[in-house]
Amino acid sequence: MNADEVRETLRERLASIEQRIVAACQRSRRRREDMTLVAVTKTVSAAVAALLPSLGIRDLGENRPQELWSKSAELPKDVRWHLIGHFQRNKVDRTLPLTHLIHAVDSVRLAEAISKEAVKQQRIAEVLLECNVSGEESKQGLTPNAVAEVAHKIAGLPSLRVRGLMTMAPFHDDPEQCRPVFVALRQLRDRIAPQLDSSHRFAELSMGMTNDFEVAIEEGATFIRVGTALFEGLSS
C-alpha cells in the first residue's frame, strides 16, 4: 500500500469506528463529546501515525515510553500522547514533558516518582490508576480493594492529579462478557470520587479496546483505546 492508500484505509476505518461510537452513545444516552478515542499506534510506524492528525485524531496512545519518545519527536507538537502501558520510574523524567495523560499507574512508589519529577519540571502530571478488576494473574494493576487506598495516599502528592481509573478487560469472543468488568470500574470511580479533593476531578474511565469498546462506552468509558480496528494490516 502506498501512503495515499493507507490514508484512505484509515479514513474509512475511522468513519466506521465513529459510527459505532455514536451508536453506542445513543443507546446509552451519552454525549459523544464526553468520550475520547485514543488511537493506539504501537503496531505502526511514525509515518502511519502521522496521518492521524489530518484525519481529526489528535489523541494517540503508546504502551512503551521509548516508542512514545521516538514517535512524538516525529509528529506535530499538538498531538496529545497517552502512555497506556507499564511505566518504569527511571523513564519518568523524559516521558513527563511529552505526555498528556499517564493511564497505568499501579503503585504509590511510581506516583511518588511522577510527583517528584512534576515538581522539578514545574508541571502538573495527570494520571489514572490501573485496576485489575477481573483478577487475572497475567494482568497488571491494583486490586479493586487496593485502589481506594492508593488513590487516597497519592491524592496528597504535589503536582499530581489523579483523574480516574483504567482497566483492561480479559479477552472474550463475546464482548458482553466484559460488561461486568466495566460496570465494576465505574462503581469504583463513583465510590472513590466523592472522597477525594475535587481539584483532582476524579472522573475518567479509560476502558474499552477494539473488541469491547461499544460495551465500555455504554458503561461510561471516557477514553477508549483502539489499535487493531484502525491499524490491522498497516504495520509499516
Ligand SMILES: *Cc1c(COP(=O)(O)O)cnc(C)c1O
Ligand atoms: C494495545 C493496547 C490497546 C489496543 O488494543 P486493541 O485490541 O488493538 O484495540 C489498548 N490498551 C492497551 C493498554 C494496549 O496495550
